[in-house]
Amino acid sequence: MADMTAAPRRRFARLTAAAGLLVTIVALLLAPASPATAHAVLNSSSPTASSVVPAAPAEVVLTFSESVRKVPDKIRVIAPDGSRADRGEPVFTDSVVNIPVDPSGPNGTYLVTYRVISADSHPVSGAFTYSVGAPSEPPVDSGNDGRANPTVGNAIKIAKFVGYAGLLLLIGPALVLALLWPRRLSRRGPARLAWTGLGLVALATVAGTLWQVPYTNGGGLFDITGAGLSLVLGSVFGAVHLVRLGLLAAAAVLLRPLLAGPVGRTDLVVLGVLGAGALLTWPLSGHPAASPAPAVSVLVDAVHLGGMAVWLGGLVMLAVFLLPRADERELGAILPIWSRWAALAVSALLLAGIVQALIEVATPAALVGTRYGQLVLAKSGLFALVIGVAAYSRHLVRKRIAASRPAPIRRAVWVELAITAIVLGVSATLVQTTPARTASANVAGAEADYFATMLTSPLFTLQVEMAPAERGNNSVHFYAYTPENRPQPVVEWKATVALPSAGIEPIDVPLLALTDYHATGEINLPSAGEWQLQITARTTEIDQDTVTATVPIR
Template sequence: MTDMTVAPRRWIARLTAAAGLLVTVVALLIVPASPASAHAVLSRTSPAASSVVPSGPAEVVLTFSEAVRKVPGKIRVVAPDGSRADRGEPSFDGGVVTIPVDPSGERGTYLVSFRVISADSHPVSGAFTYSVGAPSAAPVDAGDDSRADPVVSTAVKVARFLGYAGLVLLVGPVLVLAALWPSRLSRRGPSRLAWTGLGLVAVATVADLWLQVPYTAGGGLFEVTGEGFSSVLGSTFGAAHLVRLGLLAASAFLLRPLLARPVGRADAIILAVLGGAALLTWPLAGHAAASPAPAVSVVVDAVHLGSMAVWLGGLLMLVVFLLRQADERELGAILPIWSRWAALAVSALLLGGIVQALIEVGNLEALFATTYGRLLLAKVGLFAVVIAVAAYSRQLVRRRTAAQRPVPVRRAVLVELVVTVVVLGLSATLVQTTPARTAVAEPSGTQAGFFTATLSSSLFTLQVELDPAERGNNSMHLYAYTKDNRPQPVVEWRATAALPSAGVEPIEVPLLPLTDNHAYGDINMPAAGDWQLKITVRTSDIDQATVTATVPIR
């Protein structure tokens, strides 16, 4: 192939990549701005929850702490006779949701159930009642199927992990082939690794888009409607993922020549710009875009993710290829350069992690009292192990023993790889976990912590959720399942809460059945301590069982 043939192809690849970048920039500019908060909280309703009004309202108004988006068909007002009392589609104006209601409805208790999407793409659901004229038996929302399937929740985490793994498999080979790869060695192995990484990122991105529909709307893995999918694609989450797919397609044109042979500086710069833009799509679709300082969080999160990909991807190339195939002279030149790169990546990881923690955790209490904080502590602990092993391997490089005796370095790098893969798994879980800053109560009255537990009996498994798990008013959700994780129909619910250490006798918790396996109740816990929840579930005329849980209230 002549240079005259190769040159036009290179220019076509560059123009295609530049066009992809231009489309991405335009898409980012037209994406609607995200509100600067996460996990919106229902702060006020009209009519007020549990209130009795003299006549039927023409509308029900839900006011959230931050702007929310619609989940199609998941906001309902149910009349005392079980029929739908809402009329037409609800309107959304920032954090205010207005539901048109038939004002001429019958007297009695009405049920309002809702499911909306917060700024960080996570669902927020709940229910409350109000009464017209006088209270009556609360109705059941037979159409409430909004609870996410456990398979969907697990699949979301798996997709996120595969996306991170693909990023590592892509970045490592590209970086090493572009700057450190000996010319005498074949590029076939690293090239296959890079294409596998690109494919994994693309598949994970498409899976994220698909899974976001049942995750936010509720339902099973294949319960995806056109309206739900359209809603996801029209959100910031959807736009970020579409932009990522476009950038991957544009990058593929430049990756092909780079993976086959060394390329010029212009191609490398364009590819680096495309890669940097693609990295931004991860934080733009998650907690970072909805943090109190979104611009800082997005940049820091992207640097954090990119540094992890460079470090882990480089380690993978070392242990799989270079330490096995390169000779002593080549390793003597490669390892010192890689050692400096690793040091820079680790420094960026540490700095990014500190800034991230300050923003997402907020205070020391949240670090130890929330699931997010504890996962972050586990991640830091594992990261410390990796740092120690990395320091040992770099010490070997500085002593110039790695080229002569690569086995110790290979073992150290392998340990780094294994532990860092676990860190990636924790990261995939963290992005699906409520940030600690919104899971611990603040003096201003923002959303506090959250208690959840799964209790087992001989008849059923019961998932208990208490929010905000602090002194004062708390909302309780109960979900009953069979032993094979199917919804368990419940005939009767009963629950009490007691605080023996403070002399508080069992308090009856009024429970409202929302579906045949889901009940909701409100309870006031006036004192701090380890409260004892006792829940009795009757599944038939003769079958019932009681389970207990200890809930720490602070």
């Protein structure tokens, strides 16, 4: 009679899970399409930053390195008197943003502030100035603070860590209970662990979705509005997180009978499909979906995450339940199988991690010269330690020591878990960090190399800056100081650049005096080499001096 009752229940569970899967597929199909981008940065602007134009433009054009989408009322143009100079809504066309501006505005310096969202869900903000007629004191945009709230950023990292921890606590018990669990042992403890893992993943998903609102808008931790939430849920990020919740709900229906006792192969297959779909939601809402090879990046990131969950989740089951409770005969059968699983999971982790690094880091220089690359190195070092401990555990299994004396392998397992807990923390930070391939790009608004030096003469000390110090357009800034290190007023500036090794004679650099001791200019350098930059500053009607710097141009 019990079997007759159980069969309809299982059929109902399968139908419910299939319905949940169908709903999530429909949600994916209806999710808004978005071009592949990642941590977009401002590439150029019109008018250009720090430039002086003769007449007020009718629009300001921002060109980003890749496509971006709008954050309401976060792109502004502030006139010299502090009023809003932008008119109407900015127009977004892939990577270009057109901002209508009042062409009858006053002369002086204008401030452009922006905050947009990359396709990998990360906000990008910045500001620059341009001047009409002549520079003036730059205005302040008190209503658009582009700084990210550190509390929100840290909360999102914690949510991601909790989600990763929940994933391994869910997958580990489910996998071991399905394929390795001795019949004589109670399933109550592992079942509680699995439900805890499911709850943590769901909690982290909801929290991450809610906190995406202030993360997008630049607000505090509890600055969550209906309009902001609607904006997030209408994005790919929000759609993918809703899909994850739907998959978790569908999986929970089939998980219950699995945690209570053995289930059929069909249930395991459906659970596997739901699990694979859920794993894909992490890369689909992060850097991998916006990489240069999104299909490859999403797949390898899901494999990376799945390998981590299988390996670490299995280690938790070993450390907490199997090693303390299973007898020598059971451990003798379980540990060799687990050892093979762990080896396969670690191999998948390693291979997927290498592919990820090649795509996201791109160059050796970016590996050591960016925060993302440094985090990858730190994660790799910790991973190497874990591999060493895992190799020791595998040695114990091969020697049949673990089954008769489980204490050594139990200690090794706890060491693995301790190190990998740190790895999860590094991973949670890594997914919130600008990819090295973007951070190392030489585009406006990103950190770029520049040349800087101090030149001295009997009349003044001159601070010279040139960016980005490479072939093409370069900006120069000159600051004059007295020998006592006070601003030195300059009556007239002159500057030339030359490349004698290539036969390029001195070229005049058009200069604009921004203050009485600070001048700036733009110059196009067509060739790489050691350029001679010569600056003449006249401090009075009769006093002037000339200094020279050698500027290496790449």
